[in-house]
Each structure stands twice: as C-alpha cells, then as structure tokens.
Ligand SMILES: Nc1ncnc2c1ncn2[C@@H]1O[C@H](COP(=O)(O)OP(=O)(O)O)[C@@H](O)[C@H]1O
C-alpha cells in the first residue's frame with residue numbers, strides 16, 4: 146500500500162476480486178428472479194387481451210355481414226346495422242383531423258421555435274402536458290357549454306368535432322413539440338447561417354424532418370378521438386339515426402355511441418351486435434395505428 | 449487535383465515571403481472592424497473589450513485555449529450568437545463600414561454576405577444537390593439551369609466536384625465526415641459570400657481530410673476573406689496570414705502569423721504557443 150502511494154500515477158485498488166466472485170451467485174439469482182417476475186407480468190397482460198379478443202370475435206363474427214354495413218340502427222338485432230355510425234365517425238374525423246392538427250402543430254411550432262424561454266412560457270408548456278390528463282367528460286362539458294350552447298351549434302358534427310379536437314389537442318401538441326425538438330439544433334444553425342429567416346428555416350428544414358413524428362403522434366391521437374364516448378354522451382349525440390348526415394351542421398352518431406347503446410340493451414342478441422361493432426371499431430383503430438407505424442418507419446430521418 | 453494542390457503550395461510560399469521582408473506590403477482594406485466589443489451570456493462576461501481589424505483576402509486565425517471565447521467571437525460576427533437566450537453586447541462591429549448592431553441592420557442580409565462553416569459537419573438531411581442549392585433557393589433563385597450551374601461551381605470551388613458529381617441526388621449523410629465538411633463549405637460558397645467564418649472546421653476530421661480543407665482555405669482566400677478558429681497551432685501557422693490570440697475573453701495579441709509564432713510580444717502568447725498551457 147505504501148509503495149502504491151509513493152508511485153505517482155499508480156491507482157489504489159478498491160475492488161477486491163475475491164469478494165466480488167463470492168457475491169456473484171447471489172447477484173445471478175436476483176437477476177433470474179426479476180426476469181421471471183417481469184415475464185409473468187407480460188403474460189398476464191397478454192392473457193387478458195387474448196380472452197377479450199376471443200370473446201369479441203366469437204360473439205361478433207356471426208353478425209358481421211354486408212348487411213351489417215348497409216343497415217341503419219333497428220329495434221331488431223338481426224336488422225341492426227352500423228352504417229350511420231361508421232359514416233358519422235368518418236365525418237367526425239373529417240372535422241377533427243384538420244382542426245386539431247392545424248391548431249396542435251401551430252401551437253407546437255410557436256412554443257418550440259418562436260416563444261422565448263421564460264417563466265410564463267415554461268408554465269404554459271408544463272400545463273399543456275397536464276391538460277392531456279384531464280378526463281374526457283370534462284372536455285365534453287366544455288364542448289356542451291361553448292359549442293353546443295354558447296355558439297348554438299347544437300349536437301352537430303361540428304360541435305362534436307370541435308370538442309374532440311380540444312380533447313386530443315394537448316396530445317398532438319406534445320407529440321409535435323417532441324418531434325420538433327428532435328431536429329438537431331445544428332441544422333437550424335446551418336440554415337440561419339445562410340441568411341434564411343425563421344419561417345424559411347421552419348418550412349424547409351425543421352418541418353420536413355419533424356413531419357414523420359408529427360404525423361405519427363397525430364394519427365395516434367386521432368385514433369383516441371374515434372374511440373372516445375364520454376364527450377359525445379355529454380354533448381347529447383343521438384343513437385337511433387335513420388339517415389346519413391349531408392353536412393357538418395347535421396346531427397349524427399358515431400361508432401362508440403352505437404356500440405354503447407347496443408351493449409346496454411337487455412336482449413342477448415344485441416350483445417353480439419355490439420361485439421360486431423367493436424370488431425369494426427378495432428379494425429378502424431388497427432388500420433390507423435399501422436399507418437402511423439408505416440410513416441414512422443419509412444420517413445424517419447437519420448443524422 | 450494534385451497539380452492544383454502543388455501550385456497552391458508554391459503560391460502560398462510566394463505570398464508569405466514578402467511579409468518576412470523588412471518592407472511590408474501595403475495593408476489591405478479592412479472588411480470587419482471590431483471596436484470595444486463586450487459580450488455577456490447572462491452575467492458571464494465572455495468577450496472583453498475586443499479590438500480587431502480583419503482585412504480583405506487574408507486568412508485570419510483565432511487561437512486560444514478552450515473556453516476563451518473564440519466561438520463566441522466568430523458567432524458574433526454574423527450575429528448567430530443571438531440565438532442563445534440572454535446574450536447582451538456592447539461596442540461595435542463594422543462590416544464594410546456599417547455597424548452590424550444597428551437597429552435597422554438585417555441579420556439575414558448580413559448572413560448572405562458572410563458564410564459560416566461549423567465545427568461539426570452539419571449538412572441538411574437532403575441530397576447533395578439540395579444542400580448546395582439551399583442558399584440560392586432561399587434567396588429566390590428557382591431556375592433549374594441557374595441552380596445547376598451554382599451547384600457545380602460551388603462544388604468545384606470546394607474541391608469536391610469530382611468526388612460527388614455522379615451522385616448529386618444521394619443524401620449528404622452518405623458521405624464521409626471530411627466530404628460532408630467540404631459539402632458544407634460548398635454550401636457556404638453557393639450564397640456567394642464576401643467573408644467565410646470557420647469554427648474549428650477540421651477538428652472532427654481525419655488528417656487527410658484536414659489537409660484537404662487546409663489546402664482549400666488557401667485557395668479560397670484569393671476570392672474571400674476568411675476567419676478561422678482553430679485549436680491546432682500548426683494549422684494556424686500553416687494557413688493564416690494574421691493570428692489573434694484570445695485568452696479569457698480578451699485579445700492578448702494580434703499580429704502577422706509569422707510574428708506571433710516566431711517572436712510574440714506577450715509572454716502569455718509565447719507560453720500558449722510553446723504548449724505551456726491550453
Ligand atoms: N450558450 C452559452 N451560454 C452561456 N455561456 C456560454 C455559452 N456558450 C459559451 N459560453 C461560455 O462562454 C465562454 C466562451 O465560450 P466559447 O466561445 O465557446 O469558447 P471557445 O470556442 O474558445 O472554446 C466559456 O466560458 C463558455 O462557458
């Protein structure tokens with residue numbers, strides 16, 4: 146020990162190889178125990194999902210026919226169809242997608258590229274994330290107060306679309322902010338360094354790199370809007386609709402509303418109709434999520 | 449290519465020798481005149497009373513230990529430093545006689561006259577062609593033929609045309625680091641600047657790429673004024689006409705490169721170039 150201290154540059158030794166190898170067995174056992182524990186947790190989640198899928202498919206597939214897509218709602222389970230709800234959900238998306246993406250991406254660009262880093266803006270940034278955690282019923286009440294009553298839009302596609310847009314806005318903003326932040330600062334500097342304005346830099350450098358991330362986040366947020374029921378109930382979206390909407394001011398119904406209505410009926414057959422509706426809804430969501438994954442994999446930029 | 453390099457070397461030596469002679473050649477006009485410049489990052493005083501006249505068609509090297517303010521100074525010359533929140537300045541920087549801190553001075557216009565090359569090669573994740581055409585495009589050139597010409601001329605100017613002419617449409621990130629850096633130089637040339645700022649342009653490059661960039665700098669000074677920050681003192685001695693030695697945010701000494709390296713006036717300059725600190 147003394148010699149070590151006298152030699153400059155030679156390090157003192159703190160790790161004793163003998164005691165390390167003595168503790169090795171215990172460390173390996175702990176490792177295995179936790180690995181098994183986490184695997185079991187995954188298994189439970191998968192099992193529940195499997196049962197759910199099995200129940201829904203076995204109940205619903207029988208009702209999934211061409212008629213199911215062509216019929217309106219009905220008192221008789223065998224005549225009940227999903228046409229109005231499916232078309233209604235598509236209409237809803239036609240309002241929600243442009244409104245929420247325009248507002249969400251615009252806000253994210255402002256916050257990331259223009260807003261100065263000060264307390265007020267930090268407070269805003271923080272609270273946008275908090276908004277994403279507000280229950281959807283609350284957004285429904287907000288929509289009821291502002292769009293349905295104050296702006297007198299009634300229970301129209303527009304009112305529901307605006308409400309749903311507000312609901313998913315925080316998620317889109319946060320996703321877009323993250324995508325924009327992931328664009329390295331040095332490519333912005335390259336652009337500014339050549340005399341580009343902020344706007345030119347955003348349009349030509351930042352957005353092209355951030356768009357895949359923004360789209361992925363937006364699509365996932367939109368698929369949440371398709372599945373949401375609570376805000377629609379609060380706004381007073383009807384269920385038994387025997388016509389297709391012809392414009393955004395018309396009333397409508399949507400997939401989750403229709404499924405909810407079928408599921409709460411006493412007749413056993415309607416439970417199966419509800420399952421068929423769920424299959425349609427899930428196929429819809431799966432499709433959107435695959436598009437999101439596709440975009441992410443295909444267009445992601447690497448530096 | 450090799451011939452080109454040799455010729456440049458000879459020319460460089462020819463250009464250096466008059467400086468060693470007792471009678472100095474007449475001073476070239478000043479491009480950038482820095483007067484009593486001070487800069488603070490919040491409360492941190494990063495540049496202190498800088499006075500630095502930078503002349504046309506010369507290579508001015510800025511040397512000094514890490515954190516002495518070299519990057520800060522060069523980023524102040526094109527006002528890129530303002531991208532950092534909480535930066536304050538006092539004093540003047542005259543570019544071609546006009547103070548760049550004037551309220552009405554447009555930074556965008558300044559930056560089209562003053563190109564910049566960064567420490568880490570930073571091409572856009574676009575094709576080589578689109579990288580070079582970026583500057584001309586943002587300044588309104590749309591004609592494909594004109595753009596083609598600018599791209600070729602700029603790539604030739606940066607001595608990388610032969611290496612990339614067959615793959616102008618591939619992503620710039622498929623090139624090696626040294627090639628990427630020359631693409632960035634070509635991209636800066638495409639805005640037809642008057643001055644080129646370079647912040648340690650070779651510090652991320654291998655020795656051969658470094659040599660190529662150094663030779664390029666020698667060629668470019670025929671047409672441009674170049675200010676280059678470098679960590680490498682041999683590099684400063686090899687390629688620059690004037691050298692400024694920075695220490696703790698101050699200019700300790702600014703003179704002909706030969707003078708700085710052979711007979712510095714300040715003890716601290718001598719200590720630094722002889723490797724006693726830094
Ligand atoms: N963005 C910044 N914010 C605050 N301080 C900074 C910033 N950039 C640089 N500095 C400080 O300014 C001083 C000079 O830095 P810099 O110009 O990068 O030095 P050099 O390029 O000579 O290594 C250093 O002390 C550094 O810590």
Ligand SMILES: [Mg+2]
Nearest residue numbers: 518519520648
């Ligand atoms: Mg630096």
